[in-house]
Amino acid sequence: MSENVSDGVTSFADLGLRPELLKALSDLGYEEPTPIQREAIPPLLEGRDLVGQAATGTGKTAAFALPIMQQLSGDGRRTGLSALVLVPTRELAVQVSQAFHRYGRGLGVRVLPIYGGQPIGWQMKALERGVDVVVATPGRALDHIGRGTLRPQEVETVVLDEADEMLDMGFAEDIEEILRATPDERRTVLFSATLPPRIKGLTGRYLRDPVQIQIGREEAPAGEAPLVRQSAYVVARAHKPTALGRLLDVEAPTAAIVFCRTREEVDQLAETLNGRGYRAEALHGGMSQDQRDRVMGRLRSGTAELLIATDVAARGLDIDQLTHVVNYNVPSAPDSYVHRIGRVGRAGREGVAITLAEPREHRMLKTIERATKQRIKVEKLPTVADLRARRFELTRAALQESLLEDDLTHFLAVVEPLAEEFDVMEVALAAVKLAYESSGAAADEEEIPQVAQKTERDERDRRGGTGRRDRRGGGGAPAQGMTRLFVGVGRSAAIRPQDLVGAIAGESGLAGRDIGAIEIADRFSLVEVPESAADEVIKALRRTTIKGRKATVRRERDPAARRPR
Known part of the structure; x- marks a missing residue:
């Protein structure tokens, strides 16, 4: 209390x-x-x-x-x-x-x-x-x-x-x-x-x-919509980039953060969205502080409208004009979801939180709902017709604003000669067509398949159990997308998994949840980290100490070597 x-x-x-x-x-x-x-x-x-x-x-x-x-x-x-x-x-x-x-x-x-x-x-x-x-x-x-x-x-x-x-x-x-x-x-x-x-x-x-x-979030008065509108869309992984583009077209955010799990995913998605005509910027732990500052400057000045980021890179950022938060994947923990959606709906302004869930992630949405005591409405993705109607609406609104606010007299030199040759309605239709086509990303004419939602029981049956991996002893080859690092300190130096996690998270751009299996022997340890971040982690650990000790840090030379026991 x-x-x-x-x-x-x-x-x-x-x-x-x-x-x-x-x-x-x-x-x-x-x-x-x-x-x-x-x-x-x-x-x-x-x-x-x-x-x-x-x-x-x-x-x-x-x-x-x-x-x-x-x-x-x-x-x-x-x-x-x-x-x-x-x-x-x-x-x-x-x-x-x-x-x-x-x-x-x-x-x-x-x-x-x-x-x-x-x-x-x-x-x-x-x-x-x-x-x-x-x-x-x-x-x-x-x-x-x-x-x-x-x-x-x-x-x-x-x-x-x-x-x-x-x-x-x-x-x-x-x-x-x-x-x-x-x-x-x-x-x-x-x-x-x-x-x-x-x-x-x-x-x-x-x-x-x-x-x-x-201090909880300000509750909306009875009968009114909540300040943060939370929704989710179940979509197959292959269609997620298209689904995200369509949702952004329909929502038309002033500024949005799209959260991804890995740096590689951040870079790929930023490139895809820029190819679709958006002004997207990537932000992750592999970037220097100067690069991060330039990205944030472009977002705050309005030069960019989308920030594609990992959790670690986006922590602590405060963006006044932010209207939308998008979870490109369902967050692995309810606390992470709370932190992300807490960035919108501030100071009485409305905000939107969108989550793209793969079929197998539907049960995680239920876990978040139970933990936050807030409903996340699962909705159907907009169809091609929905998207076209929304673009027409935005074009009409932009033209109406121009008619009411702009001085259009200097365009008479273009319209008057055309009006002598064509009907004025035809001239207007051609102008609207050009405005519509230049208003955003290229038209998306392919329908995205609707996906049936799986229940928790379906998912358990498919997986045959929880499938969680023990942090202390992965053994075998590293997980997909991960690489194993050799760290020259172990049990004889009283090293524990949390010491390694703290050192890596404190000196690099990774969060604790990004780090994979950790194996500790008497004189050395093996730690799995994302392949894309391995060089940064090696450099970071070489310039710091772990429990007061300088340690040799490198990629594991012989993955087939006997694992520590």
């Missing part, structure tokens, strides 16, 4: 924030606090620990950033590190750091984002000069603590942002080690979109009598 501490709060001034913060918020155009800000800021100003369950886009960054800056000295002579904010990805580290700069511009707040892939020497120099707030990924924070350049004993507040995502990426031990290194009297703040048992275990061990806040 949440503790209601927001009675009577209608403005940021009611929260008792200092004038510099109120001016910054006013300059940014923020008029009133969001529900999570109204609930979280008062207890944080009192120094309480806090657990907040809130989706991305609800304003939680300001909910913890404003109280941290409220308690900073305003004389510009601050010493020591006031707050450490832990986040799962480099993109979110940059985004949270930028938010601190915007809110704290009147206070001269010194904020430093630190994450893997950025020169560590530059980070060390910045830390030596002194900062008030560090926003870091857990692996890089622990690296600096080990070097003595980040002094956790000075920290007054620790924030765990997107805590469930960090645990999914294998950072649990890193987080606990960091928390143990900070003072017992610190204030600890945890925000998470979901609160699975392991999050509750973490709060029980490291938070003191925390305030519990739960």
